[in-house]
Amino acid sequence: MAGVSTATVSRALSLPGKVSAGLRARIQAAVAALQYQPNIAARMLAARRSWTVAAIVPTIRNNVSASCLEAIQARLEAAGYTLLIGMTGYEPEREYQITEAFLARGVDGLIYTGASHLPATYAALERHPVPFVNQGVFEPDGPYPCVGFDNREAARLVVQHLLELGHRRIGMVASIQLANDRAAGRIAGVVETLAACGDPGWRVPIVEQCSTIDGGRAGLGLLLALPTPPSAVICGNDILAYGALFEARDRGLRAASELSVIGFGDLDLSEQLGLSTLHVPAAEMGRLAAEYLLARLAGGAPQHATRVEIRLAARASTAPPRALAVDSAP
Amino acid sequence: MAGVSTATVSRALSLPGKVSAGLRARIQAAVAALQYQPNIAARMLAARRSWTVAAIVPTIRNNVSASCLEAIQARLEAAGYTLLIGMTGYEPEREYQITEAFLARGVDGLIYTGASHLPATYAALERHPVPFVNQGVFEPDGPYPCVGFDNREAARLVVQHLLELGHRRIGMVASIQLANDRAAGRIAGVVETLAACGDPGWRVPIVEQCSTIDGGRAGLGLLLALPTPPSAVICGNDILAYGALFEARDRGLRAASELSVIGFGDLDLSEQLGLSTLHVPAAEMGRLAAEYLLARLAGGAPQHATRVEIRLAARASTAPPRALAVDSAP
């Protein structure tokens, strides 16, 4: 219709700079008139690119993942890419299978959560080399690109908050650290910091639980059953913290003054529930992860490791322990 | 390697029944040995199918959407399909754009939430005819296939629960009903039922708010500012109900006895918060929607409209109004 070859049309659409202004206008007019849409399958086949990126997350059932995915999606779409979402349910084997499936579908890039993946997963990535980035972790000295924060350091902020309030008997309800480096990093951070700055006579009780409300309830139950229960409990994430909060409430414990609880992640409801927690900029991590990939896909060499700012959100669920509390009105 | 033509390999992989057992075995051995993976782009191009289905939801930031998507994904994957997720942010225009984008990518089917879509969206679906199903609504007489429940009827259950408790002054914090037939259906159900069974002298106050915690807070604030505030508030979904609950708490209202609140959806936290709500089987709806599409894609003619069971989850946030309450201890 524009009186030009298909090659020129292809160029006009993909590399507008390589075609003269006059032709470009004629082609665009024809494209509009015919409602022409390039066939994506043919484009994938010929160009060996799919304009597709996959994000693989443990779950989409919390606002942190959701915000992150929304941000990734927004950034990707702006660049003409489509997002594929994979859900592992925290199972490394599934993560591997999903990786294979996405690679077979010809994704141009991948975004993971955390950096601990099965050797088979990393092997697949090497056999079928596409750029990828680990989101939610910061390991500048590690071999893989990442966008996130240091979970050990984050845990240290949490511990310090409790120490400053006067807590000495601190326990932890962690999420399962097997195959979850973020969970492991948080545990390590708590242990290290307490070993350095805590009461030498206190052996930190740590229980691992699934990241559910019931996991949090059960975890708190175990800690409270100890001969000397902790006066403050650090939770591996906000969901566990909610569970701990509800369990404490149901046991008639006065929040904060009798038991301090602190979480990790800062979900939407945490502020409403008065949960002290470590705030994580999920959307920003998502956006930056997407931008890393886009830069790589454009042939660039972006920064290997990008760090995002975290901060402690101190709220009502943490307070000085009873012995120190000023509110000792009769 | 198997000593057969590419056509036979293609058949052995796609229609195993049409190839002899001996050859099939040889081909499968070769496939395993070579780690052969069909090129999806070429397959899409030649077969004019993408083995991809898209689900378009308003948001993934709540457990109802998330459960639904997980179920869709699980069912689809079992059938060899890949799921694409689109997020509209409750904007019909965005829904249309996403539809066009997915259609251009050659999706084989679509799953929508609700049945009210832009004319342009339905037009696109006609220009590029692929099967689709509206999830979360039940309209057996409507023109489009659906899987879900009748939102008016659901609202009736909610109203009846409150009436049975003795409430007569009932108000509602609804989500924005513009371009949201589920929200509109719930409002209509409340109005109708109250018109039929409620106090004739009571004009039901209804405020529409965005589906956020703050929306719920603001909505309750408006209702409580009325000359005669309601004794019970129906919320268009659980998020709004959480907001109402928190607002009531912050205003020092005793839950239930001074103000009953009831929600819609039954998110994970609702049980913990003691929120009465209408329970929706999100995962089942997702699975059934996926199955409808798979049946259509397999050439079948599944049931036009499928209904799922809903039930009222009565919990602590609803109780008889104060005047009738037995707990009138001094």
Place this chain on the structure above:
DNA sequence: TTGTACGCGTTATCAA
């Protein structure tokens, strides 16, 4: 049941 050969709609190479 199996093989031959063409077509799917682009992109990319090369020559003009």
Place this chain on the structure above:
DNA sequence: TTGATAACGCGTACAA
């Protein structure tokens, strides 16, 4: 800058 043409890797009539 533009055009002709050869891949790209599979599905599928049709013939054997």
